[in-house]
Amino acid sequence: MTRAHPAGPRHADVIPQHEDAGGPPPEAALDALPAAVWPRNAAREADGVVRLAGVDVVTLAREHGTPLFVVDEADFRSRCTEHAAAYGDPALVHYASKAFLTTEIARWVADEGLGLDVCTEGELRTALRADFPPERITVHGNNKSRHELTAALDAGVGAIVLDSYVEIARLDEIARDRDVRAQVMVRVTVGVEAHTHEFIATAHEDQKFGFSLAAGDAAEAVRRVLKSPGLHLVGLHSHIGSQIFDADGFELAARRVIGLLAEMRDEHGSDNPAVADALTTVDLGGGMGIAYTVADKPRSPAWLAGELRAIVERESARVDLVPPRIAVEPGRAIAGPGTVTLYEVGTVKDVELGGGARRRYVSVDGGMSDNIRTALYDAHYDCRLVSRHATGAPPVRSRVVGKHCESGDVVVRDCWLPADVAPGDLVAVAATGAYCYAMSSAYNKVPRPAVVAVADGTSRTLLRRETLDDLARLEVG
Ligand SMILES: Cc1ncc(COP(=O)(O)O)c(C=O)c1O
Ligand SMILES: N[C@@H](CCCC[NH3+])C(=O)O
Numbered sequence: 001m002t003r004a005h006p007a008g009p010r011h012a013d014v015i016p017q018h019e020d021a022g023g024p025p026p027e028a029a030l031d032a033l034p035a036a037v038w039p040r041n042a043a044r045e046a047d048g049v050v051r052l053a054g055v056d057v058v059t060l061a062r063e064h065g066t067p068l069f070v071v072d073e074a075d076f077r078s079r080c081t082e083h084a085a086a087y088g089d090p091a092l093v094h095y096a097s098k099a100f101l102t103t104e105i106a107r108w109v110a111d112e113g114l115g116l117d118v119c120t121e122g123e124l125r126t127a128l129r130a131d132f133p134p135e136r137i138t139v140h141g142n143n144k145s146r147h148e149l150t151a152a153l154d155a156g157v158g159a160i161v162l163d164s165y166v167e168i169a170r171l172d173e174i175a176r177d178r179d180v181r182a183q184v185m186v187r188v189t190v191g192v193e194a195h196t197h198e199f200i201a202t203a204h205e206d207q208k209f210g211f212s213l214a215a216g217d218a219a220e221a222v223r224r225v226l227k228s229p230g231l232h233l234v235g236l237h238s239h240i241g242s243q244i245f246d247a248d249g250f251e252l253a254a255r256r257v258i259g260l261l262a263e264m265r266d267e268h269g270s271d272n273p274a275v276a277d278a279l280t281t282v283d284l285g286g287g288m289g290i291a292y293t294v295a296d297k298p299r300s301p302a303w304l305a306g307e308l309r310a311i312v313e314r315e316s317a318r319v320d321l322v323p324p325r326i327a328v329e330p331g332r333a334i335a336g337p338g339t340v341t342l343y344e345v346g347t348v349k350d351v352e353l354g355g356g357a358r359r360r361y362v363s364v365d366g367g368m369s370d371n372i373r374t375a376l377y378d379a380h381y382d383c384r385l386v387s388r389h390a391t392g393a394p395p396v397r398s399r400v401v402g403k404h405c406e407s408g409d410v411v412v413r414d415c416w417l418p419a420d421v422a423p424g425d426l427v428a429v430a431a432t433g434a435y436c437y438a439m440s441s442a443y444n445k446v447p448r449p450a451v452v453a454v455a456d457g458t459s460r461t462l463l464r465r466e467t468l469d470d471l472a473r474l475e476v477g
Helices: 027-031 057-064 073-087 103-111 121-129 146-155 165-177 217-226 248-268 273-279 301-318 373-377 468-472
Strands: 042-044 050-052 068-072 094-096 115-118 137-139 159-162 182-189 231-237 281-283 325-327 339-354 357-364 383-385 395-401 410-418 426-430 450-455 458-463
Touching: 027 383, 027 395, 027 410, 050 057, 057 068, 057 339, 057 426, 057 450, 057 458, 068 073, 073 103, 073 301, 073 450, 103 115, 103 121, 115 121, 121 137, 121 146, 137 146, 146 159, 146 165, 159 165, 159 231, 165 182, 165 217, 165 231, 182 217, 182 248, 217 231, 217 248, 217 273, 231 248, 231 273, 248 273, 248 281, 248 301, 301 325, 357 410, 373 410, 383 410, 410 426
Parallel strands: 068 450, 094 115, 115 137, 137 159, 159 182, 182 231, 231 281, 281 325, 357 395
Antiparallel strands: 042 050, 068 339, 339 357, 339 426, 383 426, 395 410, 450 458
């Protein structure tokens, strides 16, 4: 996490360098909250206690308990408006609700005028419970059931993104039965190797999503859609993966999708009304990276939008097309940076590694049940002591671990914490708004944390803490 300050102090407990290690930071740096990583309204006050949108973490922990997800509402909303401004129209930005969704979050997204991407009935129902305008909802998924497709049609969603030949036939039949025409997009696998973890790359050939462009499946899917009376094609879709920093992958995807649009026009005729609507919009999906640590250098939404516009215009000119509008589906880039997870330290243990080396394990009251990303993707995070100043104790490289019966239950593999971190201290892990609560579990029957929103000096609960009774309620007999 915090990159090294080579001249920093040393301490007997500081383990020797390993893997991506740098030396310890200066003691003063332990108190810092790097702006690129922490919520926009996070600040450490003179008393050493961190405030999130004006609410101090000690009060948050007392009132709501720990572990606790704390969402900076203004941060979340500001990222919605930045994306909307970058793409010129909020309706072209569909928040990917899989990153994190509650009814209240859906209301924020609706207020900001954005669209919403859902990929299950559960996400759809949450959006509808928030009265999210259905025409601004796009439905994804590689295995949508008849029930889910029917629910989406009945809700009047804006578009359903088709992912297989089976689904084309399935949706056509359902739509014709109901005497409606479903607005659809075709998800194109553009064959791009996104520079990200292999589990979250989605546009290379050998994976489950979409229709392959190279194999001709995408063009065939378009043919089948155009022949289906229950379907109306409104665009092509590509999503190359997640946590991506450079524009290269998006550019290649845009180029290939525009190429397919031109082929569609040539094969089916641009004056063909069945094709015309599909030529107006390309959806380039989500995947915009965020800073989990100061080593990550994400670009702004405005920068990426500018790059994408330039490439879409250039490629469209090359094939003599009117440049389509660009829609995007950021999840992490909207929800991720504004949330922290607050934990209470339970135990501190130094482990001999041999050769004089030791590793400090700081155990907190959550773990892989509220953040599986470290175990799953080897994700890195920034963790800080937040309930007090680091009072001159030297930095110790620490591993923050959870309370689960699993040695891979690591929340933060390496971070610098003051040597005197002790049971009862509060630590917080930044940038946990996306894919942490959303992928949480009740492993070891550890109830899921509460989620609170903070704004203007007050907090309110978005999701209450799960209880042991909640966990028991599925038991039969
Ligand atoms: C189709 C689709 N759109 C959007 C997203 C959101 O991705 P991210 O949260 O990386 O922006 C995903 C997830 O990777 C996705 O599968
Ligand atoms: N869950 C992944 C991202 C996958 C996004 C869904 N297509 C993560 O935490 O990074």
